[in-house]
Amino acid sequence: MTEDPGAELTSTEARDLRRLAAFMVPASTEHGMPGADDAAIFADIVGSLGRDRDAVRNALARLREIAGGDFAALDEAKAEAASMTLLGRGGPLMTALGRAVLQCYYRDDRVLRALGLEPQAPFPKGRALEPGDWSLLDAVRGRARMWRDVDDERR
Amino acid sequence: MAADVRPDTARPTDEIVDVLIIGAGASGAAVAWSLADTRMRILCLEQGDWIKSGEFPSNGRDWEARRYAEFDISPNRRARDTDYPINDANSPMKIANFNGVGGGTVIYTAHYPRMHPSDFRVRTLDGVADDWPIDYWTLEPYFADNDRVTGVAGLAGDPAYPPHQPTMPPVPLGMTGTRYARAMNQLGWHWWPSDVAVATTEYDGRAKCINLNHCTPGCAQGAKASVDITYWPSALRAGVELRTRCRVREITTNEHGMASGVVYFDGKGVERFQPAEVVILAANGVGTPRLLLNSASARFPNGLANSSGLVGRNLMLHPWPQVFGYADAEVDGDRGPQTVMWSKEFYETDRARDFVRGYTLQFSRGTGPANEAITSMIFGRLPWGKEHHRVFRTLHYRRLLIGVACEDLPEEHNRVTLDPILKDGHGIPAPKIDYTISENSRRMMEHGIARASEILTAAGATNISCSRTMLNSPGHLLGTARMGLSPERSVVNAWGRCHDVKNLFIVDGSIWVTSGGVNPTSTIQALALYIADSIKQRLATLFD
Ligand SMILES: Cc1cc2nc3c(=O)[nH]c(=O)nc-3n(C[C@H](O)[C@H](O)[C@H](O)COP(=O)(O)OP(=O)(O)OC[C@H]3O[C@@H](n4cnc5c(N)ncnc54)[C@H](O)[C@@H]3O)c2cc1C
Numbered sequence: 001m002t003e004d005p006g007a008e009l010t011s012t013e014a015r016d017l018r019r020l021a022a023f024m025v026p027a028s029t030e031h032g033m034p035g036a037d038d039a040a041i042f043a044d045i046v047g048s049l050g051r052d053r054d055a056v057r058n059a060l061a062r063l064r065e066i067a068g069g070d071f072a073a074l075d076e077a078k079a080e081a082a083s084m085t086l087l088g089r090g091g092p093l094m095t096a097l098g099r100a101v102l103q104c105y106y107r108d109d110r111v112l113r114a115l116g117l118e119p120q121a122p123f124p125k126g127r128a129l130e131p132g133d134w135s136l137l138d139a140v141r142g143r144a145r146m147w148r149d150v151d152d153e154r155r
Numbered sequence: 156m157a158a159d160v161r162p163d164t165a166r167p168t169d170e171i172v173d174v175l176i177i178g179a180g181a182s183g184a185a186v187a188w189s190l191a192d193t194r195m196r197i198l199c200l201e202q203g204d205w206i207k208s209g210e211f212p213s214n215g216r217d218w219e220a221r222r223y224a225e226f227d228i229s230p231n232r233r234a235r236d237t238d239y240p241i242n243d244a245n246s247p248m249k250i251a252n253f254n255g256v257g258g259g260t261v262i263y264t265a266h267y268p269r270m271h272p273s274d275f276r277v278r279t280l281d282g283v284a285d286d287w288p289i290d291y292w293t294l295e296p297y298f299a300d301n302d303r304v305t306g307v308a309g310l311a312g313d314p315a316y317p318p319h320q321p322t323m324p325p326v327p328l329g330m331t332g333t334r335y336a337r338a339m340n341q342l343g344w345h346w347w348p349s350d351v352a353v354a355t356t357e358y359d360g361r362a363k364c365i366n367l368n369h370c371t372p373g374c375a376q377g378a379k380a381s382v383d384i385t386y387w388p389s390a391l392r393a394g395v396e397l398r399t400r401c402r403v404r405e406i407t408t409n410e411h412g413m414a415s416g417v418v419y420f421d422g423k424g425v426e427r428f429q430p431a432e433v434v435i436l437a438a439n440g441v442g443t444p445r446l447l448l449n450s451a452s453a454r455f456p457n458g459l460a461n462s463s464g465l466v467g468r469n470l471m472l473h474p475w476p477q478v479f480g481y482a483d484a485e486v487d488g489d490r491g492p493q494t495v496m497w498s499k500e501f502y503e504t505d506r507a508r509d510f511v512r513g514y515t516l517q518f519s520r521g522t523g524p525a526n527e528a529i530t531s532m533i534f535g536r537l538p539w540g541k542e543h544h545r546v547f548r549t550l551h552y553r554r555l556l557i558g559v560a561c562e563d564l565p566e567e568h569n570r571v572t573l574d575p576i577l578k579d580g581h582g583i584p585a586p587k588i589d590y591t592i593s594e595n596s597r598r599m600m601e602h603g604i605a606r607a608s609e610i611l612t613a614a615g616a617t618n619i620s621c622s623r624t625m626l627n628s629p630g631h632l633l634g635t636a637r638m639g640l641s642p643e644r645s646v647v648n649a650w651g652r653c654h655d656v657k658n659l660f661i662v663d664g665s666i667w668v669t670s671g672g673v674n675p676t677s678t679i680q681a682l683a684l685y686i687a688d689s690i691k692q693r694l695a696t697l698f699d
Contacts, residue, residue, distance in 0.1 A: 023539065023540060024539045024540070024543075025539070025543050025544075026540065026541060026543070028544045030544070031544045031545075031548075033544055048217070048220060050224055051223070051224060051227075051232060051234075080540075083539075084539070084540065087539050090535075095532075095533055098529065098532040098533070098539075099223060099529050099532075102525055102528040102529050102532060103217075103219060103220035103223065103525045103529065104220070105525075105528070106219070106523075106524040106525035106528050107216055107217060107219065107220070107525060111524075112524070115524060115551060117524065119216070120216070121213060121214055121215050121216050121218055122213040122218060122367040122368065122369060122375075122489075123211075123213045123214050123365075123367055123375035123376060124365075124375075124376075125365075126365025126366050126367060126376070127365070127366040127367070127368070127489075127490040127491070128366070128490065129327045129329050129366045129487060129490045129491040130327065130329055130330060131327045131328065131329075132327055132328025132329045132330065132332045132333040132336075133328065133333045133336070133337075134328060136328075136333065136336040136337060136340055137310075137336070137347075137348075139340045140314070140339075140340075140345060140346060140347060141312060141314075143314040143315075143345065144314065145314050145315075146314050146315035146345060146499060146502075146503070147271055147272065147273070147314075147315050147316055147317055147499070147502075147503070148271070148272065148273040148280070148503050149272050149273075149317070150272050150273050150275075150276045150279065150280060150290075
């Protein structure tokens with residue numbers, strides 16, 4: 001298959017990233033959450049790589065190295081181990097990879113609803129904020145002056 | 156080295172103006188607004204665009220992601236064509252800014268404290284750095300004017316702060332602030348609702364805050380006082396002209412050693428000459444020294460206005476550790492303006508400590524789910540794999556965060572120079588930053604981190620951790636063309652005029668002598684208004 005060099009990811013990279021994403025943020029029936037490899041979430045991730053695209057491609061190249069050349073060929077346990085080895089390395093590449101996955105995962109409607117959030121932009125509806133307990137300030141109000149006035153004579 | 160450039164070169168030459176301001180940010184807007192009533196012909200050249208409220212991230216579902224893209228705080232990552240790159244590899248603190256109408260205020264957090272009276276007298280009081288040639292009380296009327304134009308939410312009566320009258324009620328304490336306040340009272344430490352440049356009521360035609368939380372990457376509601384919606388509309392109505400997408404390459408001088416105008420690239424990339432009687436630099440603590448150094452000529456071989464050799468030196472960036480903790484129940488999360496309150500308990504010098512000067516503690520609310528996940532991933536709080544969901548639920552909407560705003564003292568080796576290789580999109584040499592955190596600052600940081608950890612513990616938080624430098628980019632760019640009485644030891648005089656070039660003024664953060672332990676914008680703008688007034692009072696003798 002010929003690859004389009006301008007595409008966000010090659011088909012190999014996309015296949016590996018999807019498998020890796022499932023290890024990063026797995027689906028959870030307990031919490032009612034999809035995994036980061038869910039079709040809609042994954043499409044969002046690939047379409048939103050933006051400034052992190054090159055770093056993500058680099059990270060995937062490292063993953064293939066760890067996997068001995070072909071991440072897709074590994075069985076489930078070995079693939080998970082290779083993924084965790086990569087992710088455990090930290091540094092700017094892993095930051096970029098993590099950001100690319102998380103920024104899309106945590107805007108998915110199902111994920112937000114499972115967290116008790118309304119899936120919508122903050123504007124224009126805004127949010128409610130309770131005033132808080134202002135009586136707590138009474139303990140500070142009566143204090144002696146704390147700021148140093150060095151130019152008292154001028155006033 | 157650039158040759159002196161005169162109006163008679165081949166470049167298209169614009170009509171001469173009385174006053175040319177470079178930069179439409181916090182200080183450029185304030186000086187333009189104040190000078191407008193002179194009826195002089197005033198022009199501002201700004202390299203960036205107007206940002207419409209509909210462009211801000213909080214309009215869309217991708218609001219959290221866009222703070223890491225075209226609204227990132229780093230010009231290097233943001234990389235709009237209106238940005239210029241900055242080589243900050245040799246600095247543990249990175250440079251944050253925004254280039255557009257409003258400058259840094261477009262994406263600032265709007266925490267709005269003033270410098271304190273003691274901040275202007277650090278040599279006299281504490282034997283370090285230098286005193287300023289002006290004092291707090293000279294600036295006080297300008298602080299008040301600035302508060303009025305800006306619209307500041309806060310509460311009078313703070314025993315740790317000079318008397319002042321905020322123009323609107325404070326932002327709500329919320330659940331997060333209430334937790335902090337209880338903890339502070341338990342410890343017996345000072346706290347007070349912060350002055351914040353956010354409209355808590357309708358103010359001067361601006362809508363009130365609806366708790367979007369996204370103060371930093373721009374306020375879609377227009378409740379945050381960025382100068383594109385405060386000073387600029389009034390200045391434009393009063394006749395000031397503002398040209399966007401105009402990037403100044405250098406300030407030119409004439410045979411008398413006076414500034415004659417600027418060479419700039421217009422929006423179509425055409426190099427033009429703009430003559431002016433007076434030039435005012437408002438390009439910030441990195442952009443201004445860059446421009447002065449790029450304006451070297453046969454007469455000014457070390458850069459313009461640089462006979463002292465101090466242009467670019469004494470860069471102060473405000474080390475700003477951030478101390479995180481997580482509450483045992485939900486708090487405000489991303490509901491409400493980010494900053495809630497401050498503490499000045501450790502602001503003034505205490506000889507019993509192992510450092511001089513002090514810091515403000517800045518108490519923040521939390522953040523949205525994506526940003527919580529990303530920052531927690533970076534700090535290793537949030538694991539990948541099976542534990543991810545369980546741990547995320549202990550973080551989401553539970554964040555407590557205290558910033559330690561440390562006073563940074565001036566040191567000549569902390570500096571802005573021109574990068575020998577890096578250039579912006581117009582081929583203009585880019586700035587290079589060399590900066591180290593001083594021993595005094597390190598000790599202050601550790602003191603603040605320890606106090607913030609005690610507060611978080613008292614507030615019932617666990618999982619306490621600290622980012623000493625990784626998230627340490629407050630975007631405070633100060634000190635690189637300092638103010639002073641002596642031409643050998645400073646770049647501008649006590650009212651912002653360059654010692655070496657008598658029709659060249661600087662009004663931005665670069666003129667700061669010391670940095671205080673506060674966010675700078677309120678003081679930057681008060682200084683700009685004071686310098687504008689000084690110009691107005693001396694119009695007949697301005698160049699003497
Ligand atoms: C993420 C972030 C959060 C912040 N939070 C706070 C806060 O809570 N409180 C606070 O007090 N401060 C805060 N700040 C700092 C605040 O933004 C700055 O202190 C303030 O904007 C500086 O004002 P200034 O006039 O010195 O420069 P700026 O506001 O930076 O304006 C400089 C302008 O000059 C323009 N310019 C530069 N070079 C050229 C050129 N060659 N040609 C044409 N135009 C040019 C730039 O494009 C820019 O618009 C924050 C900053 C950032 C980045």
